Amino acid sequence: MTTFDRFPADRDGPRDECGVFGVYAPGHDVSRLAYFALYALQHRGQESAGIATCEGGHITTLRDAGLVSQVFDEEKLRALEGDMAIGHVRYSTTGGGSWENAQPVWRDDGREVALAHNGNLTNAVELWGELKERGIDFRGTSDSEIIAALLSSHEGKLIEDAVEQVMPRLEGAYSTVVMTKHAIVAFRDPHGIRPLSLGRLGERFVVASESCAFDIIGAELMREVHPGELVSLTERGLETRQVVRGSRHASCVFEHIYFSRPDSRMEGMVLQEARGRMGEILWREAPVEADLVISVPDSGNPAAAGFARASGLPRDDGLIKNRYVARTFIQPGQELRKHGLRLKFNPLPEIVAGKRLVVVDDSIVRGNTTRQIVGMLRDAGAREVHLRISAPPIRNPCHYGVDMSTREEMVAHGRTIAEIADELDADSLAYLSMEGVYEAIGGSPEDHCDACFSGRYPLGDPEEANGKFALEDIAVIPAS
Numbered sequence: 001m002t003t004f005d006r007f008p009a010d011r012d013g014p015r016d017e018c019g020v021f022g023v024y025a026p027g028h029d030v031s032r033l034a035y036f037a038l039y040a041l042q043h044r045g046q047e048s049a050g051i052a053t054c055e056g057g058h059i060t061t062l063r064d065a066g067l068v069s070q071v072f073d074e075e076k077l078r079a080l081e082g083d084m085a086i087g088h089v090r091y092s093t094t095g096g097g098s099w100e101n102a103q104p105v106w107r108d109d110g111r112e113v114a115l116a117h118n119g120n121l122t123n124a125v126e127l128w129g130e131l132k133e134r135g136i137d138f139r140g141t142s143d144s145e146i147i148a149a150l151l152s153s154h155e156g157k158l159i160e161d162a163v164e165q166v167m168p169r170l171e172g173a174y175s176t177v178v179m180t181k182h183a184i185v186a187f188r189d190p191h192g193i194r195p196l197s198l199g200r201l202g203e204r205f206v207v208a209s210e211s212c213a214f215d216i217i218g219a220e221l222m223r224e225v226h227p228g229e230l231v232s233l234t235e236r237g238l239e240t241r242q243v244v245r246g247s248r249h250a251s252c253v254f255e256h257i258y259f260s261r262p263d264s265r266m267e268g269m270v271l272q273e274a275r276g277r278m279g280e281i282l283w284r285e286a287p288v289e290a291d292l293v294i295s296v297p298d299s300g301n302p303a304a305a306g307f308a309r310a311s312g313l314p315r316d317d318g319l320i321k322n323r324y325v326a327r328t329f330i331q332p333g334q335e336l337r338k339h340g341l342r343l344k345f346n347p348l349p350e351i352v353a354g355k356r357l358v359v360v361d362d363s364i365v366r367g368n369t370t371r372q373i374v375g376m377l378r379d380a381g382a383r384e385v386h387l388r389i390s391a392p393p394i395r396n397p398c399h400y401g402v403d404m405s406t407r408e409e410m411v412a413h414g415r416t417i418a419e420i421a422d423e424l425d426a427d428s429l430a431y432l433s434m435e436g437v438y439e440a441i442g443g444s445p446e447d448h449c450d451a452c453f454s455g456r457y458p459l460g461d462p463e464e465a466n467g468k469f470a471l472e473d474i475a476v477i478p479a480s
């Protein structure tokens with residue numbers, strides 16, 4: 001099986017999960033709309049991209065490994081005509097990074113469907129076994145194909161009925177968009193773990209993981225798809241059903257801190273603003289005597305701006321980021337490897353030399369990148385390096401669709417804050433409190449998931465959840 005490892009200088013933070021999109025818009029160039037929406041969602045997954053369209057009752061799917069701009073060109077988009085389209089960008093959270101697991105998934109077990117999914121089912125192994133017993137075979141090893149198979153083989157006349165009956169069987173996180181010959185149906189798990197928004201494009205409707213996908217195609221954000229809700233986009237317009245009511249909401253708090261784009265709107269707020277507030281509160285909670293605030297670009301920028309605003313300290317760009325470095329699959333090789341992180345970040349001695357620096361970042365997982373950044377800044381002449389992180393320490397893995405490394409790999413695992421500071425060679429280190437995060441987003445722990453920080457898993461015992469490669473342990477993967 002081929003996997004697509006990104007080279008080691010890449011950020012060692014949590015890996016984004018996936019991005020989904022759907023549009024029902026006869027008369028529009030739907031494949032081009034899907035292409036640009038996926039382009040806006042590229043930060044949610046860089047391993048593979050795909051678009052499926054439906055024209056005259058015929059579904060065509062095109063997907064491949066690589067970035068949206070690598071997978072599609074004019075000719076391929078022209079071959080994807082239709083009245084409706086769905087799209088997907090992927091970083092594998094379940095199943096390896098193989099081509100078979102690229103999405104949209106296409107299946108025809110009675111009803112032809114194409115499906116795009118963001119999340120992670122925690123009962124995938126059980127459902128897989130059940131479908132195998134019914135004689136249903138799988139091409140890949142992703143939990144998304146299980147949802148597709150359940151919907152494709154369901155006997156309900158309408159896809160909406162099939163979704164309504166399948167949803168209660170699914171456990172875990174799923175923001176899903178499915179296309180049949182007649183409709184696009186989007187549905188979100190009853191806890192609303194991963195995001196999903198609904199928008200309007202003229203007289204037609206669109207759905208996407210984040211509202212930044214609407215901005216790029218001229219659509220307007222209407223609202224988020226409610227947890228446990230199904231929305232159906234057809235010739236009749238927009239119809240919705242609240243399939244599951246009254247569950248504990250548990251939307252991912254990390255979407256607010258890091259995953260989603262800062263220009264996306266979530267829970268009534270643009271994320272740039274919420275992240276700026278995190279920086280302001282971080283100063284209130286952990287002030288420090290310093291000369292200059294710098295960020296770890298780009299994800300640390302909004303919190304660094306907030307920290308500088310609240311502290312009155314000047315802010316400058318002490319680290320310059322090569323924006324394209326994460327987009328190569330070429331390994332740096334021995335000669336370049338010793339330059340390590342300079343492939344990604346380059347410090348500016350003219351800005352940092354002789355200064356007591358506050359370095360603001362959004363999160364630390366394993367700490368390798370942070371340690372190297374501290375070292376580079378010291379080499380560039382920084383007098384002191386004070387780390388300020390706009391999230392609490394990450395000490396637990398995610399079971400709901402985000403790759404966080406194992407507990408043992410996390411730098412905060414089994415260490416006090418002082419020990420982590422030592423490990424990272426920082427003069428001081430402070431994290432934003434959990435209360436600070438909720439104050440910044442105007443939310444509460446009762447309706448969010450913060451398990452990777454707190455260890456409180458909103459859907460029960462994580463040890464019973466399936467691991468990333470759970471299906472690969474039991475599935476026989478046919479040669480492609």
Ligand code: SF4
Pocket residue numbers: 193251252253254255397398399400401402449450451452453
């Ligand atoms: S464990 Fe962390 S990353 Fe995973 S859903 Fe919960 S808050 Fe989000």
